[in-house]
Amino acid sequence: MTNGLRELRTAREWSQERLVREIESYALRHTLTVASRASLHVYVSEWENSRRPISERYARILRSLFGVTDAELLGSSGLAIQPPSAEGYEELVNRIDSARNVSLTLVKTFMDQTELLRTMDRQMGATTLVDQMTGHLTRLEDALTFAVLPETRRPVALALAGAATLAAWQALDVGAVERAWRHYELGKRAAQEAEEPMYLAHATAEQAYVLCDAGRGSLAVDLVRDAQRAGGSKLSPRLRAWLYAAEAELCAKAGLPDACRRALDKAMACLPEGEEARDPDMLSIFLNAGHLARWRGNALALIGDGGAVSNLYDALEAADPTFVRATSGLRCDLAQAHLARGEYDQARENVVQARLLANRTGSVRHRRRIEQITQQL
Structure with a gap:
């Protein structure tokens, strides 16, 4: 007897581990719930050896992954699609009990x-x-x-x-x-x-960068401002400064220089004093005067302000060496700022450094920006 699932998997040159990852990835993209990775490994082995019927939930995923019908999925193994049954309640209750113990x-x-x-x-x-x-x-x-x-x-x-x-x-x-x-x-x-309005505001503001990268700058500005309004009085001072700095960058990219400068001024006014960078109420936020100097330099460079270079070199001097990707972005900012001033040698030097760091982190986003700057040199 043949097994359709095994044949489909081997035809793709997928290991069972790869198939498990593809199932997880599909479920994540389509907001579906699947078993743990360890359980999926067991399921795949049992499906391929006709020891477990494929439930309709997993059959839908497998059909989509391989682009096949039920008949092609099952082959001639005699393995059946398991219809929904009362036995599913046992698994559901077990998972609910496990979650209750979190x-x-x-x-x-x-x-x-x-x-x-x-x-x-x-x-x-x-x-x-x-x-x-x-x-x-x-x-x-x-x-x-x-x-x-x-x-x-x-x-x-x-x-x-x-x-x-x-x-x-x-x-x-x-x-x-x-x-x-x-x-x-x-x-x-x-x-x-x-x-948690702070987490909502942060996720919303970062999502604005997707719109910006997609060429929808004005919509990105609207979204980051909506994040500020949604957070309201619940925002910590450091997060509020971060949101204004993000607004400034997005305004610069959208061609709104006056709005960019106003947002930078607001960010400076909100930022707490001192060297501490991390927000204790929002652990994903790192922002102090040094970080903000870099952000300010980036925004000013984008709108062609000649004062950007000094801000950026101050930020480079104060940069944490463990923030490799951020330093790559900072080198891009410096290249952009030198380019705006017609200082091509300095721009090339920073592009080289940015490319080395981007290669270390594999950042597609930074590589794309480096190529855009390189084309202007």
Whole structure:
């Protein structure tokens, strides 16, 4: 007897591990719930050896992945599609019981994992973290999907909001714009359920960058301003300064120089004093005077202001060397600023440095910008 699933998989030269990852990826894109990775490995083996019928939920996913009919999926193995039955309640109840046992300690573990992935991302780039980030999101989504009561759901939703927003920025960095958009939507929904306006404002503002990169600058400006309004009085001073700095950059890219300068002034006025960069209420926000000097220089360079160069070199001197991707962006900003002043040698020198750093992190977004600057040299 042949097995259609095994034949389809081997025809694609996919391992069982690859098939499991494809199932997880499909489920993530279509907001579906699937079993854990360990369980999926067992399922795939049992499906291929005719020891477990394929439920209709998984059959739909497999048909879409391979572009086949049920007959082609099943081959001549005699393996049947399992219709929905009362037995599904046992699995559902088991998962609900597991979710009920999610404690604050486990939520802290989830958030610690997000923090580790954030640290790895800023030093190594996002390209090597796709599988880890996908698995992390899947576990958080499972925990939230099967949690019943609000006191359990809200902490998990908060952890998911932070992780989804990080995953979205990583996806944008590697050029996966649709995935980035979907992750931002997931982050916004999770922030709403967690009743955390700061997380909602942050996810919304970062999502504006997807619109900006897609050539919808005016809409991006509207969205970041909406994020500010939505946060209202609940925003911390550092996050409010971050939002104004983001508005300034987006205004610069949209060709709104006066609005850009006004937003920069507001950011300076909101930023807390001191060297501390991290917002204790919003761990994904890093912003102090040095960071803001870089952001200011970037925005001024985009609108052709000659004062950008000094701001950017101040920011470069103060830059944290572990922020590799941010430093690559800073070198791009400097190249852009020198180019605006007709200083081509200095622009080329910074482009070279930016390219080296972008190659280390695999940033598609920065590489695209480097190529755009290079074409002007």
